[in-house]
Amino acid sequence: MPIQPSVIIAGGGPVGVIAALAAARAGFRVTLLEAAAEVDRNPRAATTHPSTLEMIDRVGLLDRFMQEGLVARHFQFWDRETGQMVAEFDHGLLANDTRYPFVVQTEQHKLAAMGMEALHALPHATLRQGARVSAFSQDALGVTVTIETADGAETLKADWLIGADGGRSMIRKGLGIEFEGFTWPERFVVLTVLDDMQALMGCALRVYLAGQGGEWANLFKVAGDDGKGRWRAVFPTRKDETDEAALSDAGAHARLQGLCPNPGGYDLVHRNIYNVHQRVAAKFRVGRVFLAGDSGHVNNPIGGLGLNFGIHDATDLVDTLSAHVFGGAAEASLDGYERRRRSLNIEFVQRQTTENKKRLEETDPVERAARLDELRVTAADPVKARTFLLRSSLIESVRQAAVIA
Numbered sequence: 001m002p003i004q005p006s007v008i009i010a011g012g013g014p015v016g017v018i019a020a021l022a023a024a025r026a027g028f029r030v031t032l033l034e035a036a037a038e039v040d041r042n043p044r045a046a047t048t049h050p051s052t053l054e055m056i057d058r059v060g061l062l063d064r065f066m067q068e069g070l071v072a073r074h075f076q077f078w079d080r081e082t083g084q085m086v087a088e089f090d091h092g093l094l095a096n097d098t099r100y101p102f103v104v105q106t107e108q109h110k111l112a113a114m115g116m117e118a119l120h121a122l123p124h125a126t127l128r129q130g131a132r133v134s135a136f137s138q139d140a141l142g143v144t145v146t147i148e149t150a151d152g153a154e155t156l157k158a159d160w161l162i163g164a165d166g167g168r169s170m171i172r173k174g175l176g177i178e179f180e181g182f183t184w185p186e187r188f189v190v191l192t193v194l195d196d197m198q199a200l201m202g203c204a205l206r207v208y209l210a211g212q213g214g215e216w217a218n219l220f221k222v223a224g225d226d227g228k229g230r231w232r233a234v235f236p237t238r239k240d241e242t243d244e245a246a247l248s249d250a251g252a253h254a255r256l257q258g259l260c261p262n263p264g265g266y267d268l269v270h271r272n273i274y275n276v277h278q279r280v281a282a283k284f285r286v287g288r289v290f291l292a293g294d295s296g297h298v299n300n301p302i303g304g305l306g307l308n309f310g311i312h313d314a315t316d317l318v319d320t321l322s323a324h325v326f327g328g329a330a331e332a333s334l335d336g337y338e339r340r341r342r343s344l345n346i347e348f349v350q351r352q353t354t355e356n357k358k359r360l361e362e363t364d365p366v367e368r369a370a371r372l373d374e375l376r377v378t379a380a381d382p383v384k385a386r387t388f389l390l391r392s393s394l395i396e397s398v399r400q401a402a403v404i405a
């Protein structure tokens with residue numbers, strides 16, 4: 001019996017889970033190691049773009065992913081100063097570009113959970129929750145990984161290691177790779193309400209609101225674990241505002257009422273606050289070890305691009321490794337992964353999310369009006385709108401990846 005090529009994946013977030021499923025389906029023996037005993041259910045990413053839906057389909061999860069989420073064909077930009085919609089974009093314009101001309105809003109913990117369930121059904125895949133990678137090394141023959149579990153330390157061996165262990169990645173740090181970029185001075189507050197914002201405001205299921213005095217907002221609907229629907233509103237903290245003030249009842253309700261007055265008061269069910277960064281790892285590969293997802297790049301969430309790009313990393317990496325291991329591609333072809341993912345992250349994710357943030361937070365009246373007018377003109381012209389959507393949905397990034405060797 002030939003020995004089956006093997007891969008260890010550190011980190012069972014959505015990127016690690018998709019990488020594990022894709023690798024197992026490609027023929028690798030897979031071990032997925034997740035430090036936490038359970039999937040993290042805190043509100044994080046939800047917006048899943050057409051190009052990513054195609055990848056979720058490839059690993060066999062799309063039907064369930066769509067059942068557990070909400071289909072959103074349109075998204076909108078609003079102006080908080082006038083309380084009016086500025087522009088609406090219709091993914092239907094991408095009907096000839098993708099099988100899925102819409103976005104699906106499914107919370108990321110659902111993707112991780114359903115992916116873990118699917119892994120259990122694959123005979124050569126092993127999922128270990130409560131297994132934290134604490135050390136690793138590599139030589140010409142393979143990688144050696146040490147894990148800490150409730151039963152003590154253990155050593156595992158494989159041919160390849162994927163670090164999908166999030167923004168604070170110990171794999172990235174262990175490789176001595178610089179996380180280049182910066183951290184924004186403000187933090188982002190996320191407030192989840194049960195109120196029907198579509199009924200209150202007459203908006204789409206995903207809305208980006210340009211600031212009033214710079215205080216922008218994002219608003220989007222998710223299904224929730226009960227399927228009954230809930231809305232998440234994201235705001236920047238103000239200069240000198242403490243976390244306690246931003247998260248207090250008074251602070252949270254004032255923000256929500258400022259977004260849209262609700263005479264009955266908001267049914268606020270969750271609140272959190274987090275730091276926001278724009279950073280890209282200086283390298284995505286060192287020998288037999290690769291970075292994918294947040295371990296390789298982090299960005300502000302305006303536009304919903306970070307997790308999507310991470311899933312693209314996972315797909316690209318498994319295709320690249322498979323072509324080398326099973327298809328006879330030269331070892332040097334593995335560097336193509338870094339060439340594609342690093343440059344495309346800078347071009348499509350770092351640049352777009354920074355532009356998105358600047359557009360919404362602009363306070364200079366002339367510049368602000370110009371940015372909003374540009375959106376109006378773009379949305380009104382089907383050719384321009386399609387070009388805009390090809391970038392915002394990362395289809396253009398996938399097309400460019402195909403021509404970077």
Ligand SMILES: Cc1cc2nc3c(=O)[nH]c(=O)nc-3n(C[C@H](O)[C@H](O)[C@H](O)COP(=O)(O)OP(=O)(O)OC[C@H]3O[C@@H](n4cnc5c(N)ncnc54)[C@H](O)[C@@H]3O)c2cc1C
Nearest residue numbers: 011013014015035044045133165166293294301304306307
């Ligand atoms: C609070 C918050 C809110 C966010 N909101 C949004 C949003 O609204 N929209 C958006 O697009 N993006 C958002 N993001 C970003 C988005 O959540 C990430 O892009 C996404 O989670 C990346 O997935 P990942 O699998 O790469 O990393 P993660 O989801 O971070 O998963 C990494 C996993 O690795 C595990 N791990 C870590 N260290 C080890 C180790 N040593 N050994 C084993 N396992 C380990 C962790 O437990 C974790 O499960 C948010 C992020 C945060 C933190």
